[in-house]
Amino acid sequence: MGEKWVELHHFVAQTLYKKRSMSSTPALLAKKQVSKEYPAWLEYALRLSRVRGYFTLYPSRETAKAIIGVHSDVPDAPEEYSRDESRPKSPKDYSDKVDEDFDPVSPVDMLETLPHNGELQSPGHLPLLSWDGQAKTKDSFAEDAGEYTTLFRREVGECGEDYLKKHPIANNMAGDLFCKTKV
Structure with missing residues (x-):
């Protein structure tokens, strides 16, 4: 924002x-x-x-995997919805759902994950959802x-x-x- x-x-x-x-x-x-x-x-x-x-x-999945680390620690639930909780959640309910762990020392170069050999597309040519x-x-x-x-x-x-x-x-x-x- x-x-x-x-x-x-x-x-x-x-x-x-x-x-x-x-x-x-x-x-x-x-x-x-x-x-x-x-x-x-x-x-x-x-x-x-x-x-x-x-x-x-948003980056592509490949770029995101190269630059983003996912934290799976237990977050605090938004307090405005705490009254809606019928039962306390276990830490497993809060853990992030990821396919693989982030490797901060990965040898993958983020720029290599970009399409067109790292040449950025103009915003008008990016896919919109x-x-x-x-x-x-x-x-x-x-x-x-x-x-x-x-x-x-x-x-x-x-x-x-x-x-x-x-x-x-x-x-x-x-x-x-x-x-x-x-x-």
Whole structure:
């Protein structure tokens, strides 16, 4: 999320305010998309990413195996879900699921794992996946973001059709996603 933390903070604050001020929770907010293994704020990060059309770059499996070490120590479960625990989990329930151990002294050169002899592709030529794992083109990814933005502004932001037709400019305070009253 990098420099998007300010936008995320305002997005979360305004979403929570809207959720509390509405008589019923909009369907868009009622359905949980992120597992309870992760902190609750990731749900908001996913929503903001979908609304704005943000995406994350990940290394290939081969590169990831060469540069990333997986820790299998017992993590603390997110405290916001601690009441949901029906029974205490054993350390085996928390351990990371990996095929092989990371070797920090591996002789594999990370650059050798990159496609095209390490020559980086332009971002426009990288494969895109939607948040649910479907292959997308740049245009279809942007179209999905536009549709989700309109749905979010209508259901959560309580924006009227006149406002939605204007295509408001995004700002780093997420104010363009929320309206005071329906038009």
